[in-house]
Amino acid sequence: MIAAPVSTLANVAEHLHDDEIHVWRLDYRRSGGRAPLRALLAAYLGTTAERVLLREGEHGRPALAAGLDPSLDFNWSHSGDHALVAVARHVAPGIDLECLRPRQHAAELARRFFSAEEAAALAVLPEAERSVAFLELWTAKEAVLKALGRGLAYGLHRLSIASVEGQLQLRRLQGDDADAWQLQRLALDHGLVAALAWRGGERRIRLGTLASGG
Structure with a gap:
C-alpha cells in the first residue's frame, strides 16, 4: 500500500515496472473534471498537467493523445466523492468503482x-x-x-x-x-x-x- 502526498508521486511514478499496475485513490469533484487525472498522468509522463492531452477512443474510453508515451495506458472511474485511476505499461487496464x-x-x-x-x-x-x-x-x-x-x-x-x-x-x-x-x-x-x-x-x-x- 502506498500512502503518497503529492511530493512523492513523481518518485512512485518513475518506478512503474512492466509487471505492475499502479492504482491511485483520490478525491473527486465534478467541477474539477479531468484535471486531477491529468495531473496524476503528468507525473508518469514527466511533464506538466497542461501538456497532458487526452483523446476519446471509438467507444468513449479516454486515452493519451498521439505524441505522448505510447507504452503508458490508464483508466479511471469515479463515484460520489471518490475516484480510482489505474496506470500501467504495455497493457490496457480497466477499472470501475461504485x-x-x-x-x-x-x-x-x-x-x-x-x-x-x-x-x-x-x-x-x-x-x-x-x-x-x-x-x-x-x-x-x-x-x-x-x-x-x-x-x-x-x-x-x-x-x-x-x-x-x-x-x-x-x-x-x-x-x-x-x-x-x-x-x-x-x-x-x-x-x-x-x-x-x-x-x-x-x-x-x-x-x-x-x-x-x-
Missing part, C-alpha cells in the same frame, strides 16, 4: 442485464447480501468492458463472472479467451466496491492514496 448503497431491484436488474448463471446466483442470496454481490459483479463486468475499450452498450450479458472462494473469475467473454484475462477485486474502505481487469499475464497491483490537492 459507492455501496441498497439495490432493491438488484435481482430484477440481474435478470435483465446479466447472464442466466449470474442472475441465478444472485437470486438465492439473502437480500442483505445481494446489493454487495450485485455491485461486485457490476464493477467487474464494467472493468473488463473498459479494458476492452467498450462501454455498457456492448452488452453485460456477453461476459460471465463468478466469485470463487472470494476471488473473481472471468468465466466467459464472447469472442475472446476468458483465460487470457486477469480480474481483481480491490480492497477499499467499507462502502466502496471496485474491480480491476486487464488482458495479459499476472501483475503486481500497488494501491495508493493521493493526498488531497494532487
Whole structure:
C-alpha cells in the first residue's frame, strides 16, 4: 500500500515496472473534471498537467493523445466523492468503482442485464447480501468492458463472472479467451466496491492514496 502526498508521486511514478499496475485513490469533484487525472498522468509522463492531452477512443474510453508515451495506458472511474485511476505499461487496464448503497431491484436488474448463471446466483442470496454481490459483479463486468475499450452498450450479458472462494473469475467473454484475462477485486474502505481487469499475464497491483490537492 502506498500512502503518497503529492511530493512523492513523481518518485512512485518513475518506478512503474512492466509487471505492475499502479492504482491511485483520490478525491473527486465534478467541477474539477479531468484535471486531477491529468495531473496524476503528468507525473508518469514527466511533464506538466497542461501538456497532458487526452483523446476519446471509438467507444468513449479516454486515452493519451498521439505524441505522448505510447507504452503508458490508464483508466479511471469515479463515484460520489471518490475516484480510482489505474496506470500501467504495455497493457490496457480497466477499472470501475461504485459507492455501496441498497439495490432493491438488484435481482430484477440481474435478470435483465446479466447472464442466466449470474442472475441465478444472485437470486438465492439473502437480500442483505445481494446489493454487495450485485455491485461486485457490476464493477467487474464494467472493468473488463473498459479494458476492452467498450462501454455498457456492448452488452453485460456477453461476459460471465463468478466469485470463487472470494476471488473473481472471468468465466466467459464472447469472442475472446476468458483465460487470457486477469480480474481483481480491490480492497477499499467499507462502502466502496471496485474491480480491476486487464488482458495479459499476472501483475503486481500497488494501491495508493493521493493526498488531497494532487
